[in-house]
Amino acid sequence: MTDTQDVFAAIEERRAAILSELFDYLRIPSISTDPDYGAEVRRCAQFVLQKMKDSGLDARIIDSERGGHPMVYAEWLEAEGAPTLLFYGHYDVQPPDPLEEWRNPPFEPTLEDGLHGGQQIVARGATDDKGQSYAHLAAVAATLAERGALPVNVKFLIEGEEESGGETIEDYVRAAASDRARKALLECDAVVVSDSSMYAPGQPSLLYGLKGLLYTEIKVTGPNRDLHSGTFGGAVTNPLNALSQIVAQLRDAETGMVQIPGFYDDVRPLEAWEREGFAALPFNEQAYCDAIGISETFGEQGYTTLERSWARPTCDVNGIWGGYQGAGAKTVIAAAGGAKVSMRLVPDQDPAKIAAALQAYVDEIAPVGATAEVTVLSEADPVLVDVEVPLAEAALDAMEDIWGKRPVKIREGGSIPIVTTFAQVLDVPVLLLGFGLSDDRLHSPNEKLDVDYFFGGVRFTARLLDRVASAHAAGLS
Amino acid sequence: MTDTQDVFAAIEERRAAILSELFDYLRIPSISTDPDYGAEVRRCAQFVLQKMKDSGLDARIIDSERGGHPMVYAEWLEAEGAPTLLFYGHYDVQPPDPLEEWRNPPFEPTLEDGLHGGQQIVARGATDDKGQSYAHLAAVAATLAERGALPVNVKFLIEGEEESGGETIEDYVRAAASDRARKALLECDAVVVSDSSMYAPGQPSLLYGLKGLLYTEIKVTGPNRDLHSGTFGGAVTNPLNALSQIVAQLRDAETGMVQIPGFYDDVRPLEAWEREGFAALPFNEQAYCDAIGISETFGEQGYTTLERSWARPTCDVNGIWGGYQGAGAKTVIAAAGGAKVSMRLVPDQDPAKIAAALQAYVDEIAPVGATAEVTVLSEADPVLVDVEVPLAEAALDAMEDIWGKRPVKIREGGSIPIVTTFAQVLDVPVLLLGFGLSDDRLHSPNEKLDVDYFFGGVRFTARLLDRVASAHAAGLS
Numbered sequence: 001m002t003d004t005q006d007v008f009a010a011i012e013e014r015r016a017a018i019l020s021e022l023f024d025y026l027r028i029p030s031i032s033t034d035p036d037y038g039a040e041v042r043r044c045a046q047f048v049l050q051k052m053k054d055s056g057l058d059a060r061i062i063d064s065e066r067g068g069h070p071m072v073y074a075e076w077l078e079a080e081g082a083p084t085l086l087f088y089g090h091y092d093v094q095p096p097d098p099l100e101e102w103r104n105p106p107f108e109p110t111l112e113d114g115l116h117g118g119q120q121i122v123a124r125g126a127t128d129d130k131g132q133s134y135a136h137l138a139a140v141a142a143t144l145a146e147r148g149a150l151p152v153n154v155k156f157l158i159e160g161e162e163e164s165g166g167e168t169i170e171d172y173v174r175a176a177a178s179d180r181a182r183k184a185l186l187e188c189d190a191v192v193v194s195d196s197s198m199y200a201p202g203q204p205s206l207l208y209g210l211k212g213l214l215y216t217e218i219k220v221t222g223p224n225r226d227l228h229s230g231t232f233g234g235a236v237t238n239p240l241n242a243l244s245q246i247v248a249q250l251r252d253a254e255t256g257m258v259q260i261p262g263f264y265d266d267v268r269p270l271e272a273w274e275r276e277g278f279a280a281l282p283f284n285e286q287a288y289c290d291a292i293g294i295s296e297t298f299g300e301q302g303y304t305t306l307e308r309s310w311a312r313p314t315c316d317v318n319g320i321w322g323g324y325q326g327a328g329a330k331t332v333i334a335a336a337g338g339a340k341v342s343m344r345l346v347p348d349q350d351p352a353k354i355a356a357a358l359q360a361y362v363d364e365i366a367p368v369g370a371t372a373e374v375t376v377l378s379e380a381d382p383v384l385v386d387v388e389v390p391l392a393e394a395a396l397d398a399m400e401d402i403w404g405k406r407p408v409k410i411r412e413g414g415s416i417p418i419v420t421t422f423a424q425v426l427d428v429p430v431l432l433l434g435f436g437l438s439d440d441r442l443h444s445p446n447e448k449l450d451v452d453y454f455f456g457g458v459r460f461t462a463r464l465l466d467r468v469a470s471a472h473a474a475g476l477s
Numbered sequence: 478m479t480d481t482q483d484v485f486a487a488i489e490e491r492r493a494a495i496l497s498e499l500f501d502y503l504r505i506p507s508i509s510t511d512p513d514y515g516a517e518v519r520r521c522a523q524f525v526l527q528k529m530k531d532s533g534l535d536a537r538i539i540d541s542e543r544g545g546h547p548m549v550y551a552e553w554l555e556a557e558g559a560p561t562l563l564f565y566g567h568y569d570v571q572p573p574d575p576l577e578e579w580r581n582p583p584f585e586p587t588l589e590d591g592l593h594g595g596q597q598i599v600a601r602g603a604t605d606d607k608g609q610s611y612a613h614l615a616a617v618a619a620t621l622a623e624r625g626a627l628p629v630n631v632k633f634l635i636e637g638e639e640e641s642g643g644e645t646i647e648d649y650v651r652a653a654a655s656d657r658a659r660k661a662l663l664e665c666d667a668v669v670v671s672d673s674s675m676y677a678p679g680q681p682s683l684l685y686g687l688k689g690l691l692y693t694e695i696k697v698t699g700p701n702r703d704l705h706s707g708t709f710g711g712a713v714t715n716p717l718n719a720l721s722q723i724v725a726q727l728r729d730a731e732t733g734m735v736q737i738p739g740f741y742d743d744v745r746p747l748e749a750w751e752r753e754g755f756a757a758l759p760f761n762e763q764a765y766c767d768a769i770g771i772s773e774t775f776g777e778q779g780y781t782t783l784e785r786s787w788a789r790p791t792c793d794v795n796g797i798w799g800g801y802q803g804a805g806a807k808t809v810i811a812a813a814g815g816a817k818v819s820m821r822l823v824p825d826q827d828p829a830k831i832a833a834a835l836q837a838y839v840d841e842i843a844p845v846g847a848t849a850e851v852t853v854l855s856e857a858d859p860v861l862v863d864v865e866v867p868l869a870e871a872a873l874d875a876m877e878d879i880w881g882k883r884p885v886k887i888r889e890g891g892s893i894p895i896v897t898t899f900a901q902v903l904d905v906p907v908l909l910l911g912f913g914l915s916d917d918r919l920h921s922p923n924e925k926l927d928v929d930y931f932f933g934g935v936r937f938t939a940r941l942l943d944r945v946a947s948a949h950a951a952g953l954s
Binding site for chain 1 (some may be wrong): 510511571572574575578641642688692699700702704705706707708709710711712713714715717718720721722724725726727728730731733761769770771772773774775776777782785786789790791792793794795796797798799800801802805806807808809810811814816817819821844845846854855889890891892915918919920921922942
């Protein structure tokens with residue numbers, strides 16, 4: 001097997017050019033959730049398309065079939081008989097608000113001294129996900145430039161709606177289940193995604209489990225209008241008192257357990273190897289608390305903080321409102337109030353089943369005189385990827401080659417719905433190989449990516465191609 | 478005794494002018510609780526001042542000694558030896574939110590077909606309290622215009638902070654206890670207030686009991702910043718879940734009882750004559766529910782709806798907020814949330830004592846990882862007025878003269894803190910003679926006052942002056 005030193009040298013030689021291209025990419029404010037930025041999102045798709053073509057890939061735009069933002073698809077399929085890797089990423093970014101908290105304008109990428117030695121790139125999208133997914137492309141481009149060929153086949157599918165629901169790619173990939181041409185287009189041996197963090201600085205990781213999501217709005221209504229709290233107080237059900245009662249009964253205050261009947265029925269228990277693996281990870285509870293300014297953690301009894309965050313289902317209020325919220329006093333009984341309530345789900349919980357259980361529970365506990373209605377705003381299935389496969393081993397080897405440490409296997413509390421869809425529709429392992437860091441401030445002001453980690457990601461991707469080719473060859477021999 | 482027909486005729490003649498002046502008054506958005514409306518509040522005080530001067534009163538502005546909104550004072554004291562009535566009212570109004578529910582803009586008064594025949598004036602402040610207190614002034618003005626003199630002495634004290642705590646007048650009147658000049662200025666034989674409703678259409682009433690108020694804001698804080706609900710969900714105390722738990726524990730969901738320890742310790746029980754009197758009043762529970770669109774009433778067990786509303790202490794959430802309240806989903810754990818929580822108190826509950834009990838209780842029930850802070854926004858003592866006095870009888874007679882029915886004696890769930898202060902400092906009866914209706918939607922969108930009731934109030938005030946003069950003369954003779 002090649003030791004990939006030729007491509008590493010090519011990457012080193014192109015270092016300034018790669019960084020300059022990434023900066024051009026970061027300068028485009030591709031904010032997908034804000035209609036005012038529609039033209040910038042399209043310009044960003046064109047930018048990605050051009051870079052792919054420049055890299056020697058056969059690339060094209062796939063327009064949204066539902067009026068959303070386009071995807072960019074590219075392929076290089078000349079490694080006959082070799083495996084095919086599908087690299088997924090997204091070129092859209094979160095809104096940069098609050099703007100005043102940025103040290104530099106969010107779309108003027110800046111190099112600063114980094115938190116972990118070396119320098120860091122500060123810009124919206126630096127780590128989520130322009131920087132991470134661009135590393136894949138830069139590695140493929142360098143390999144093609146140096147060798148004129150790749151050791152495996154590659155496909156790229158880069159979407160523009162990850163930060164605003166992801167419906168376009170979701171629909172597109174789901175339709176492949178019944179569309180042979182589309183299925184052939186997406187066909188691969190593994191999907192590679194770098195849209196997450198490694199476990200700790202210098203400690204690479206393979207993320208094999210993501211939570212699902214059920215995001216709802218609960219609206220509580222009572223009287224047909226706002227009432228004077230002096231005239232009607234004490235004689236009618238107050239919708240905001242009722243809302244608080246309902247929300248308070250979603251979780252047990254003492255144990256942290258979710259109280260929706262049947263909520264835990266389909267929860268797959270943590271396996272012994274998982275609990276042992278998590279327990280072996282370096283984790284400083286005090287540092288965790290200090291970083292977010294709390295005195296102690298709280299959650300479901302009988303589980304560690306990592307287990308709660310990664311592998312146990314949760315229920316959180318994300319927003320609550322009703323009545324008078326201004327300065328001073330207004331003596332009103334509001335006609336209605338509401339709350340955003342989301343649940344993070346784990347295998348084998350079904351969002352639709354939990355949604356029905358939630359509505360039934362809320363109906364049951366709603367006080368007399370109040371009506372509670374649950375609206376589902378978003379759903380995603382949880383996923384556990386089977387990583388006991390040769391391609392995953394090749395990825396772990398490639399990471400170890402670059403970072404000098406064996407990756408740890410981790411789960412996460414967040415949701416990446418398209419990962420589940422890829423796994424379900426394509427029936428291949430989805431390898432979540434993020435190389436950002438947990439202090440990258442994704443979705444926050446001053447988002448960053450360390451330069452060393454970015455180039456680590458470029459080198460890792462180049463190494464991955466060789467490792468996969470070699471594992472395949474070994475399997476054939 | 479004069480039959481007051483001369484003044485009634487003068488009022489009839491000035492009808493269009495009186496209404497037009499009231500509309501000008503209603504056009505001023507004197508929202509005292511919102512600092513953005515400071516200039517409008519001052520403009521409104523000047524408007525009242527000018528109208529008083531125009532009416533033939535000796536009037537002046539009394540600036541707030543605490544940086545609050547000014548009061549307007551006026552007097553006519555030429556009825557030597559006759560009693561003095563002090564008319565209290567307020568020129569400030571509640572915020573008009575939610576704006577979108579108004580049929581017409583809240584500060585563009587509109588005449589509509591009324592619910593009780595005739596027409597109704599729709600505007601913020603129509604009944605609370607511009608319309609009602611302006612009736613006093615219009616009657617005094619008409620009497621002076623018609624007769625060149627009044628049969629009794631009158632004073633007016635119109636404040637601009639009733640809807641935002643009323644501290645300025647509160648301090649001013651309390652200081653009269655130790656300030657002879659100020660005491661002389663306020664000296665009177667009775668205070669007359671029309672800032673409430675009559676018991677039912679066509680059924681006048683004398684209000685002898687008002688609840689006190691403790692209005693607080695409870696703020697719950699947790700982590701030092703908003704957190705991603707995927708990354709941190711299930712592992713940290715969520716301030717909005719905590720807020721809901723705290724608020725939910727303020728009242729027992731089944732019995733409606735307030736759960737703050739000691740809350741009921743000083744509650745004076747309803748007397749037998751009160752329970753009998755209330756029970757004898759026409760009250761249609763179904764109509765009450767239908768009017769506000771609820772299926773059934775709810776409150777403290779063992780009491781009727783009127784008893785709960787008028788004479789039992791209550792606890793209501795007036796507003797609640799925190800986290801994401803916009804459209805769609807945002808997966809956030811908010812750093813903080815809050816609620817406006819108010820309690821209506823009855824004799825002999827002490828707001829300060831209840832406030833301390835609330836903070837202690839909230840400290841006790843706040844979940845680990847959350848801090849709950851109670852801020853008192855407003856306090857008022859409850860009051861029961863002794864109405865077994867000759868001046869009160871004169872007022873009852875005047876009401877009967879106008880509305881053709883003997884007034885009933887009632888209590889109310891609302892609070893008018895200054896009433897308590899007047900009673901305590903001036904040691905005179907405070908006569909609460911409201912002529913609004915309970916469907917006037919005060920504090921709600923589309924607040925109204927029926928035109929016939931407004932002019933009933935004007936005529937009643939003119940009649941009151943003659944009745945009081947005549948009762949006094951009878952007492953002297």
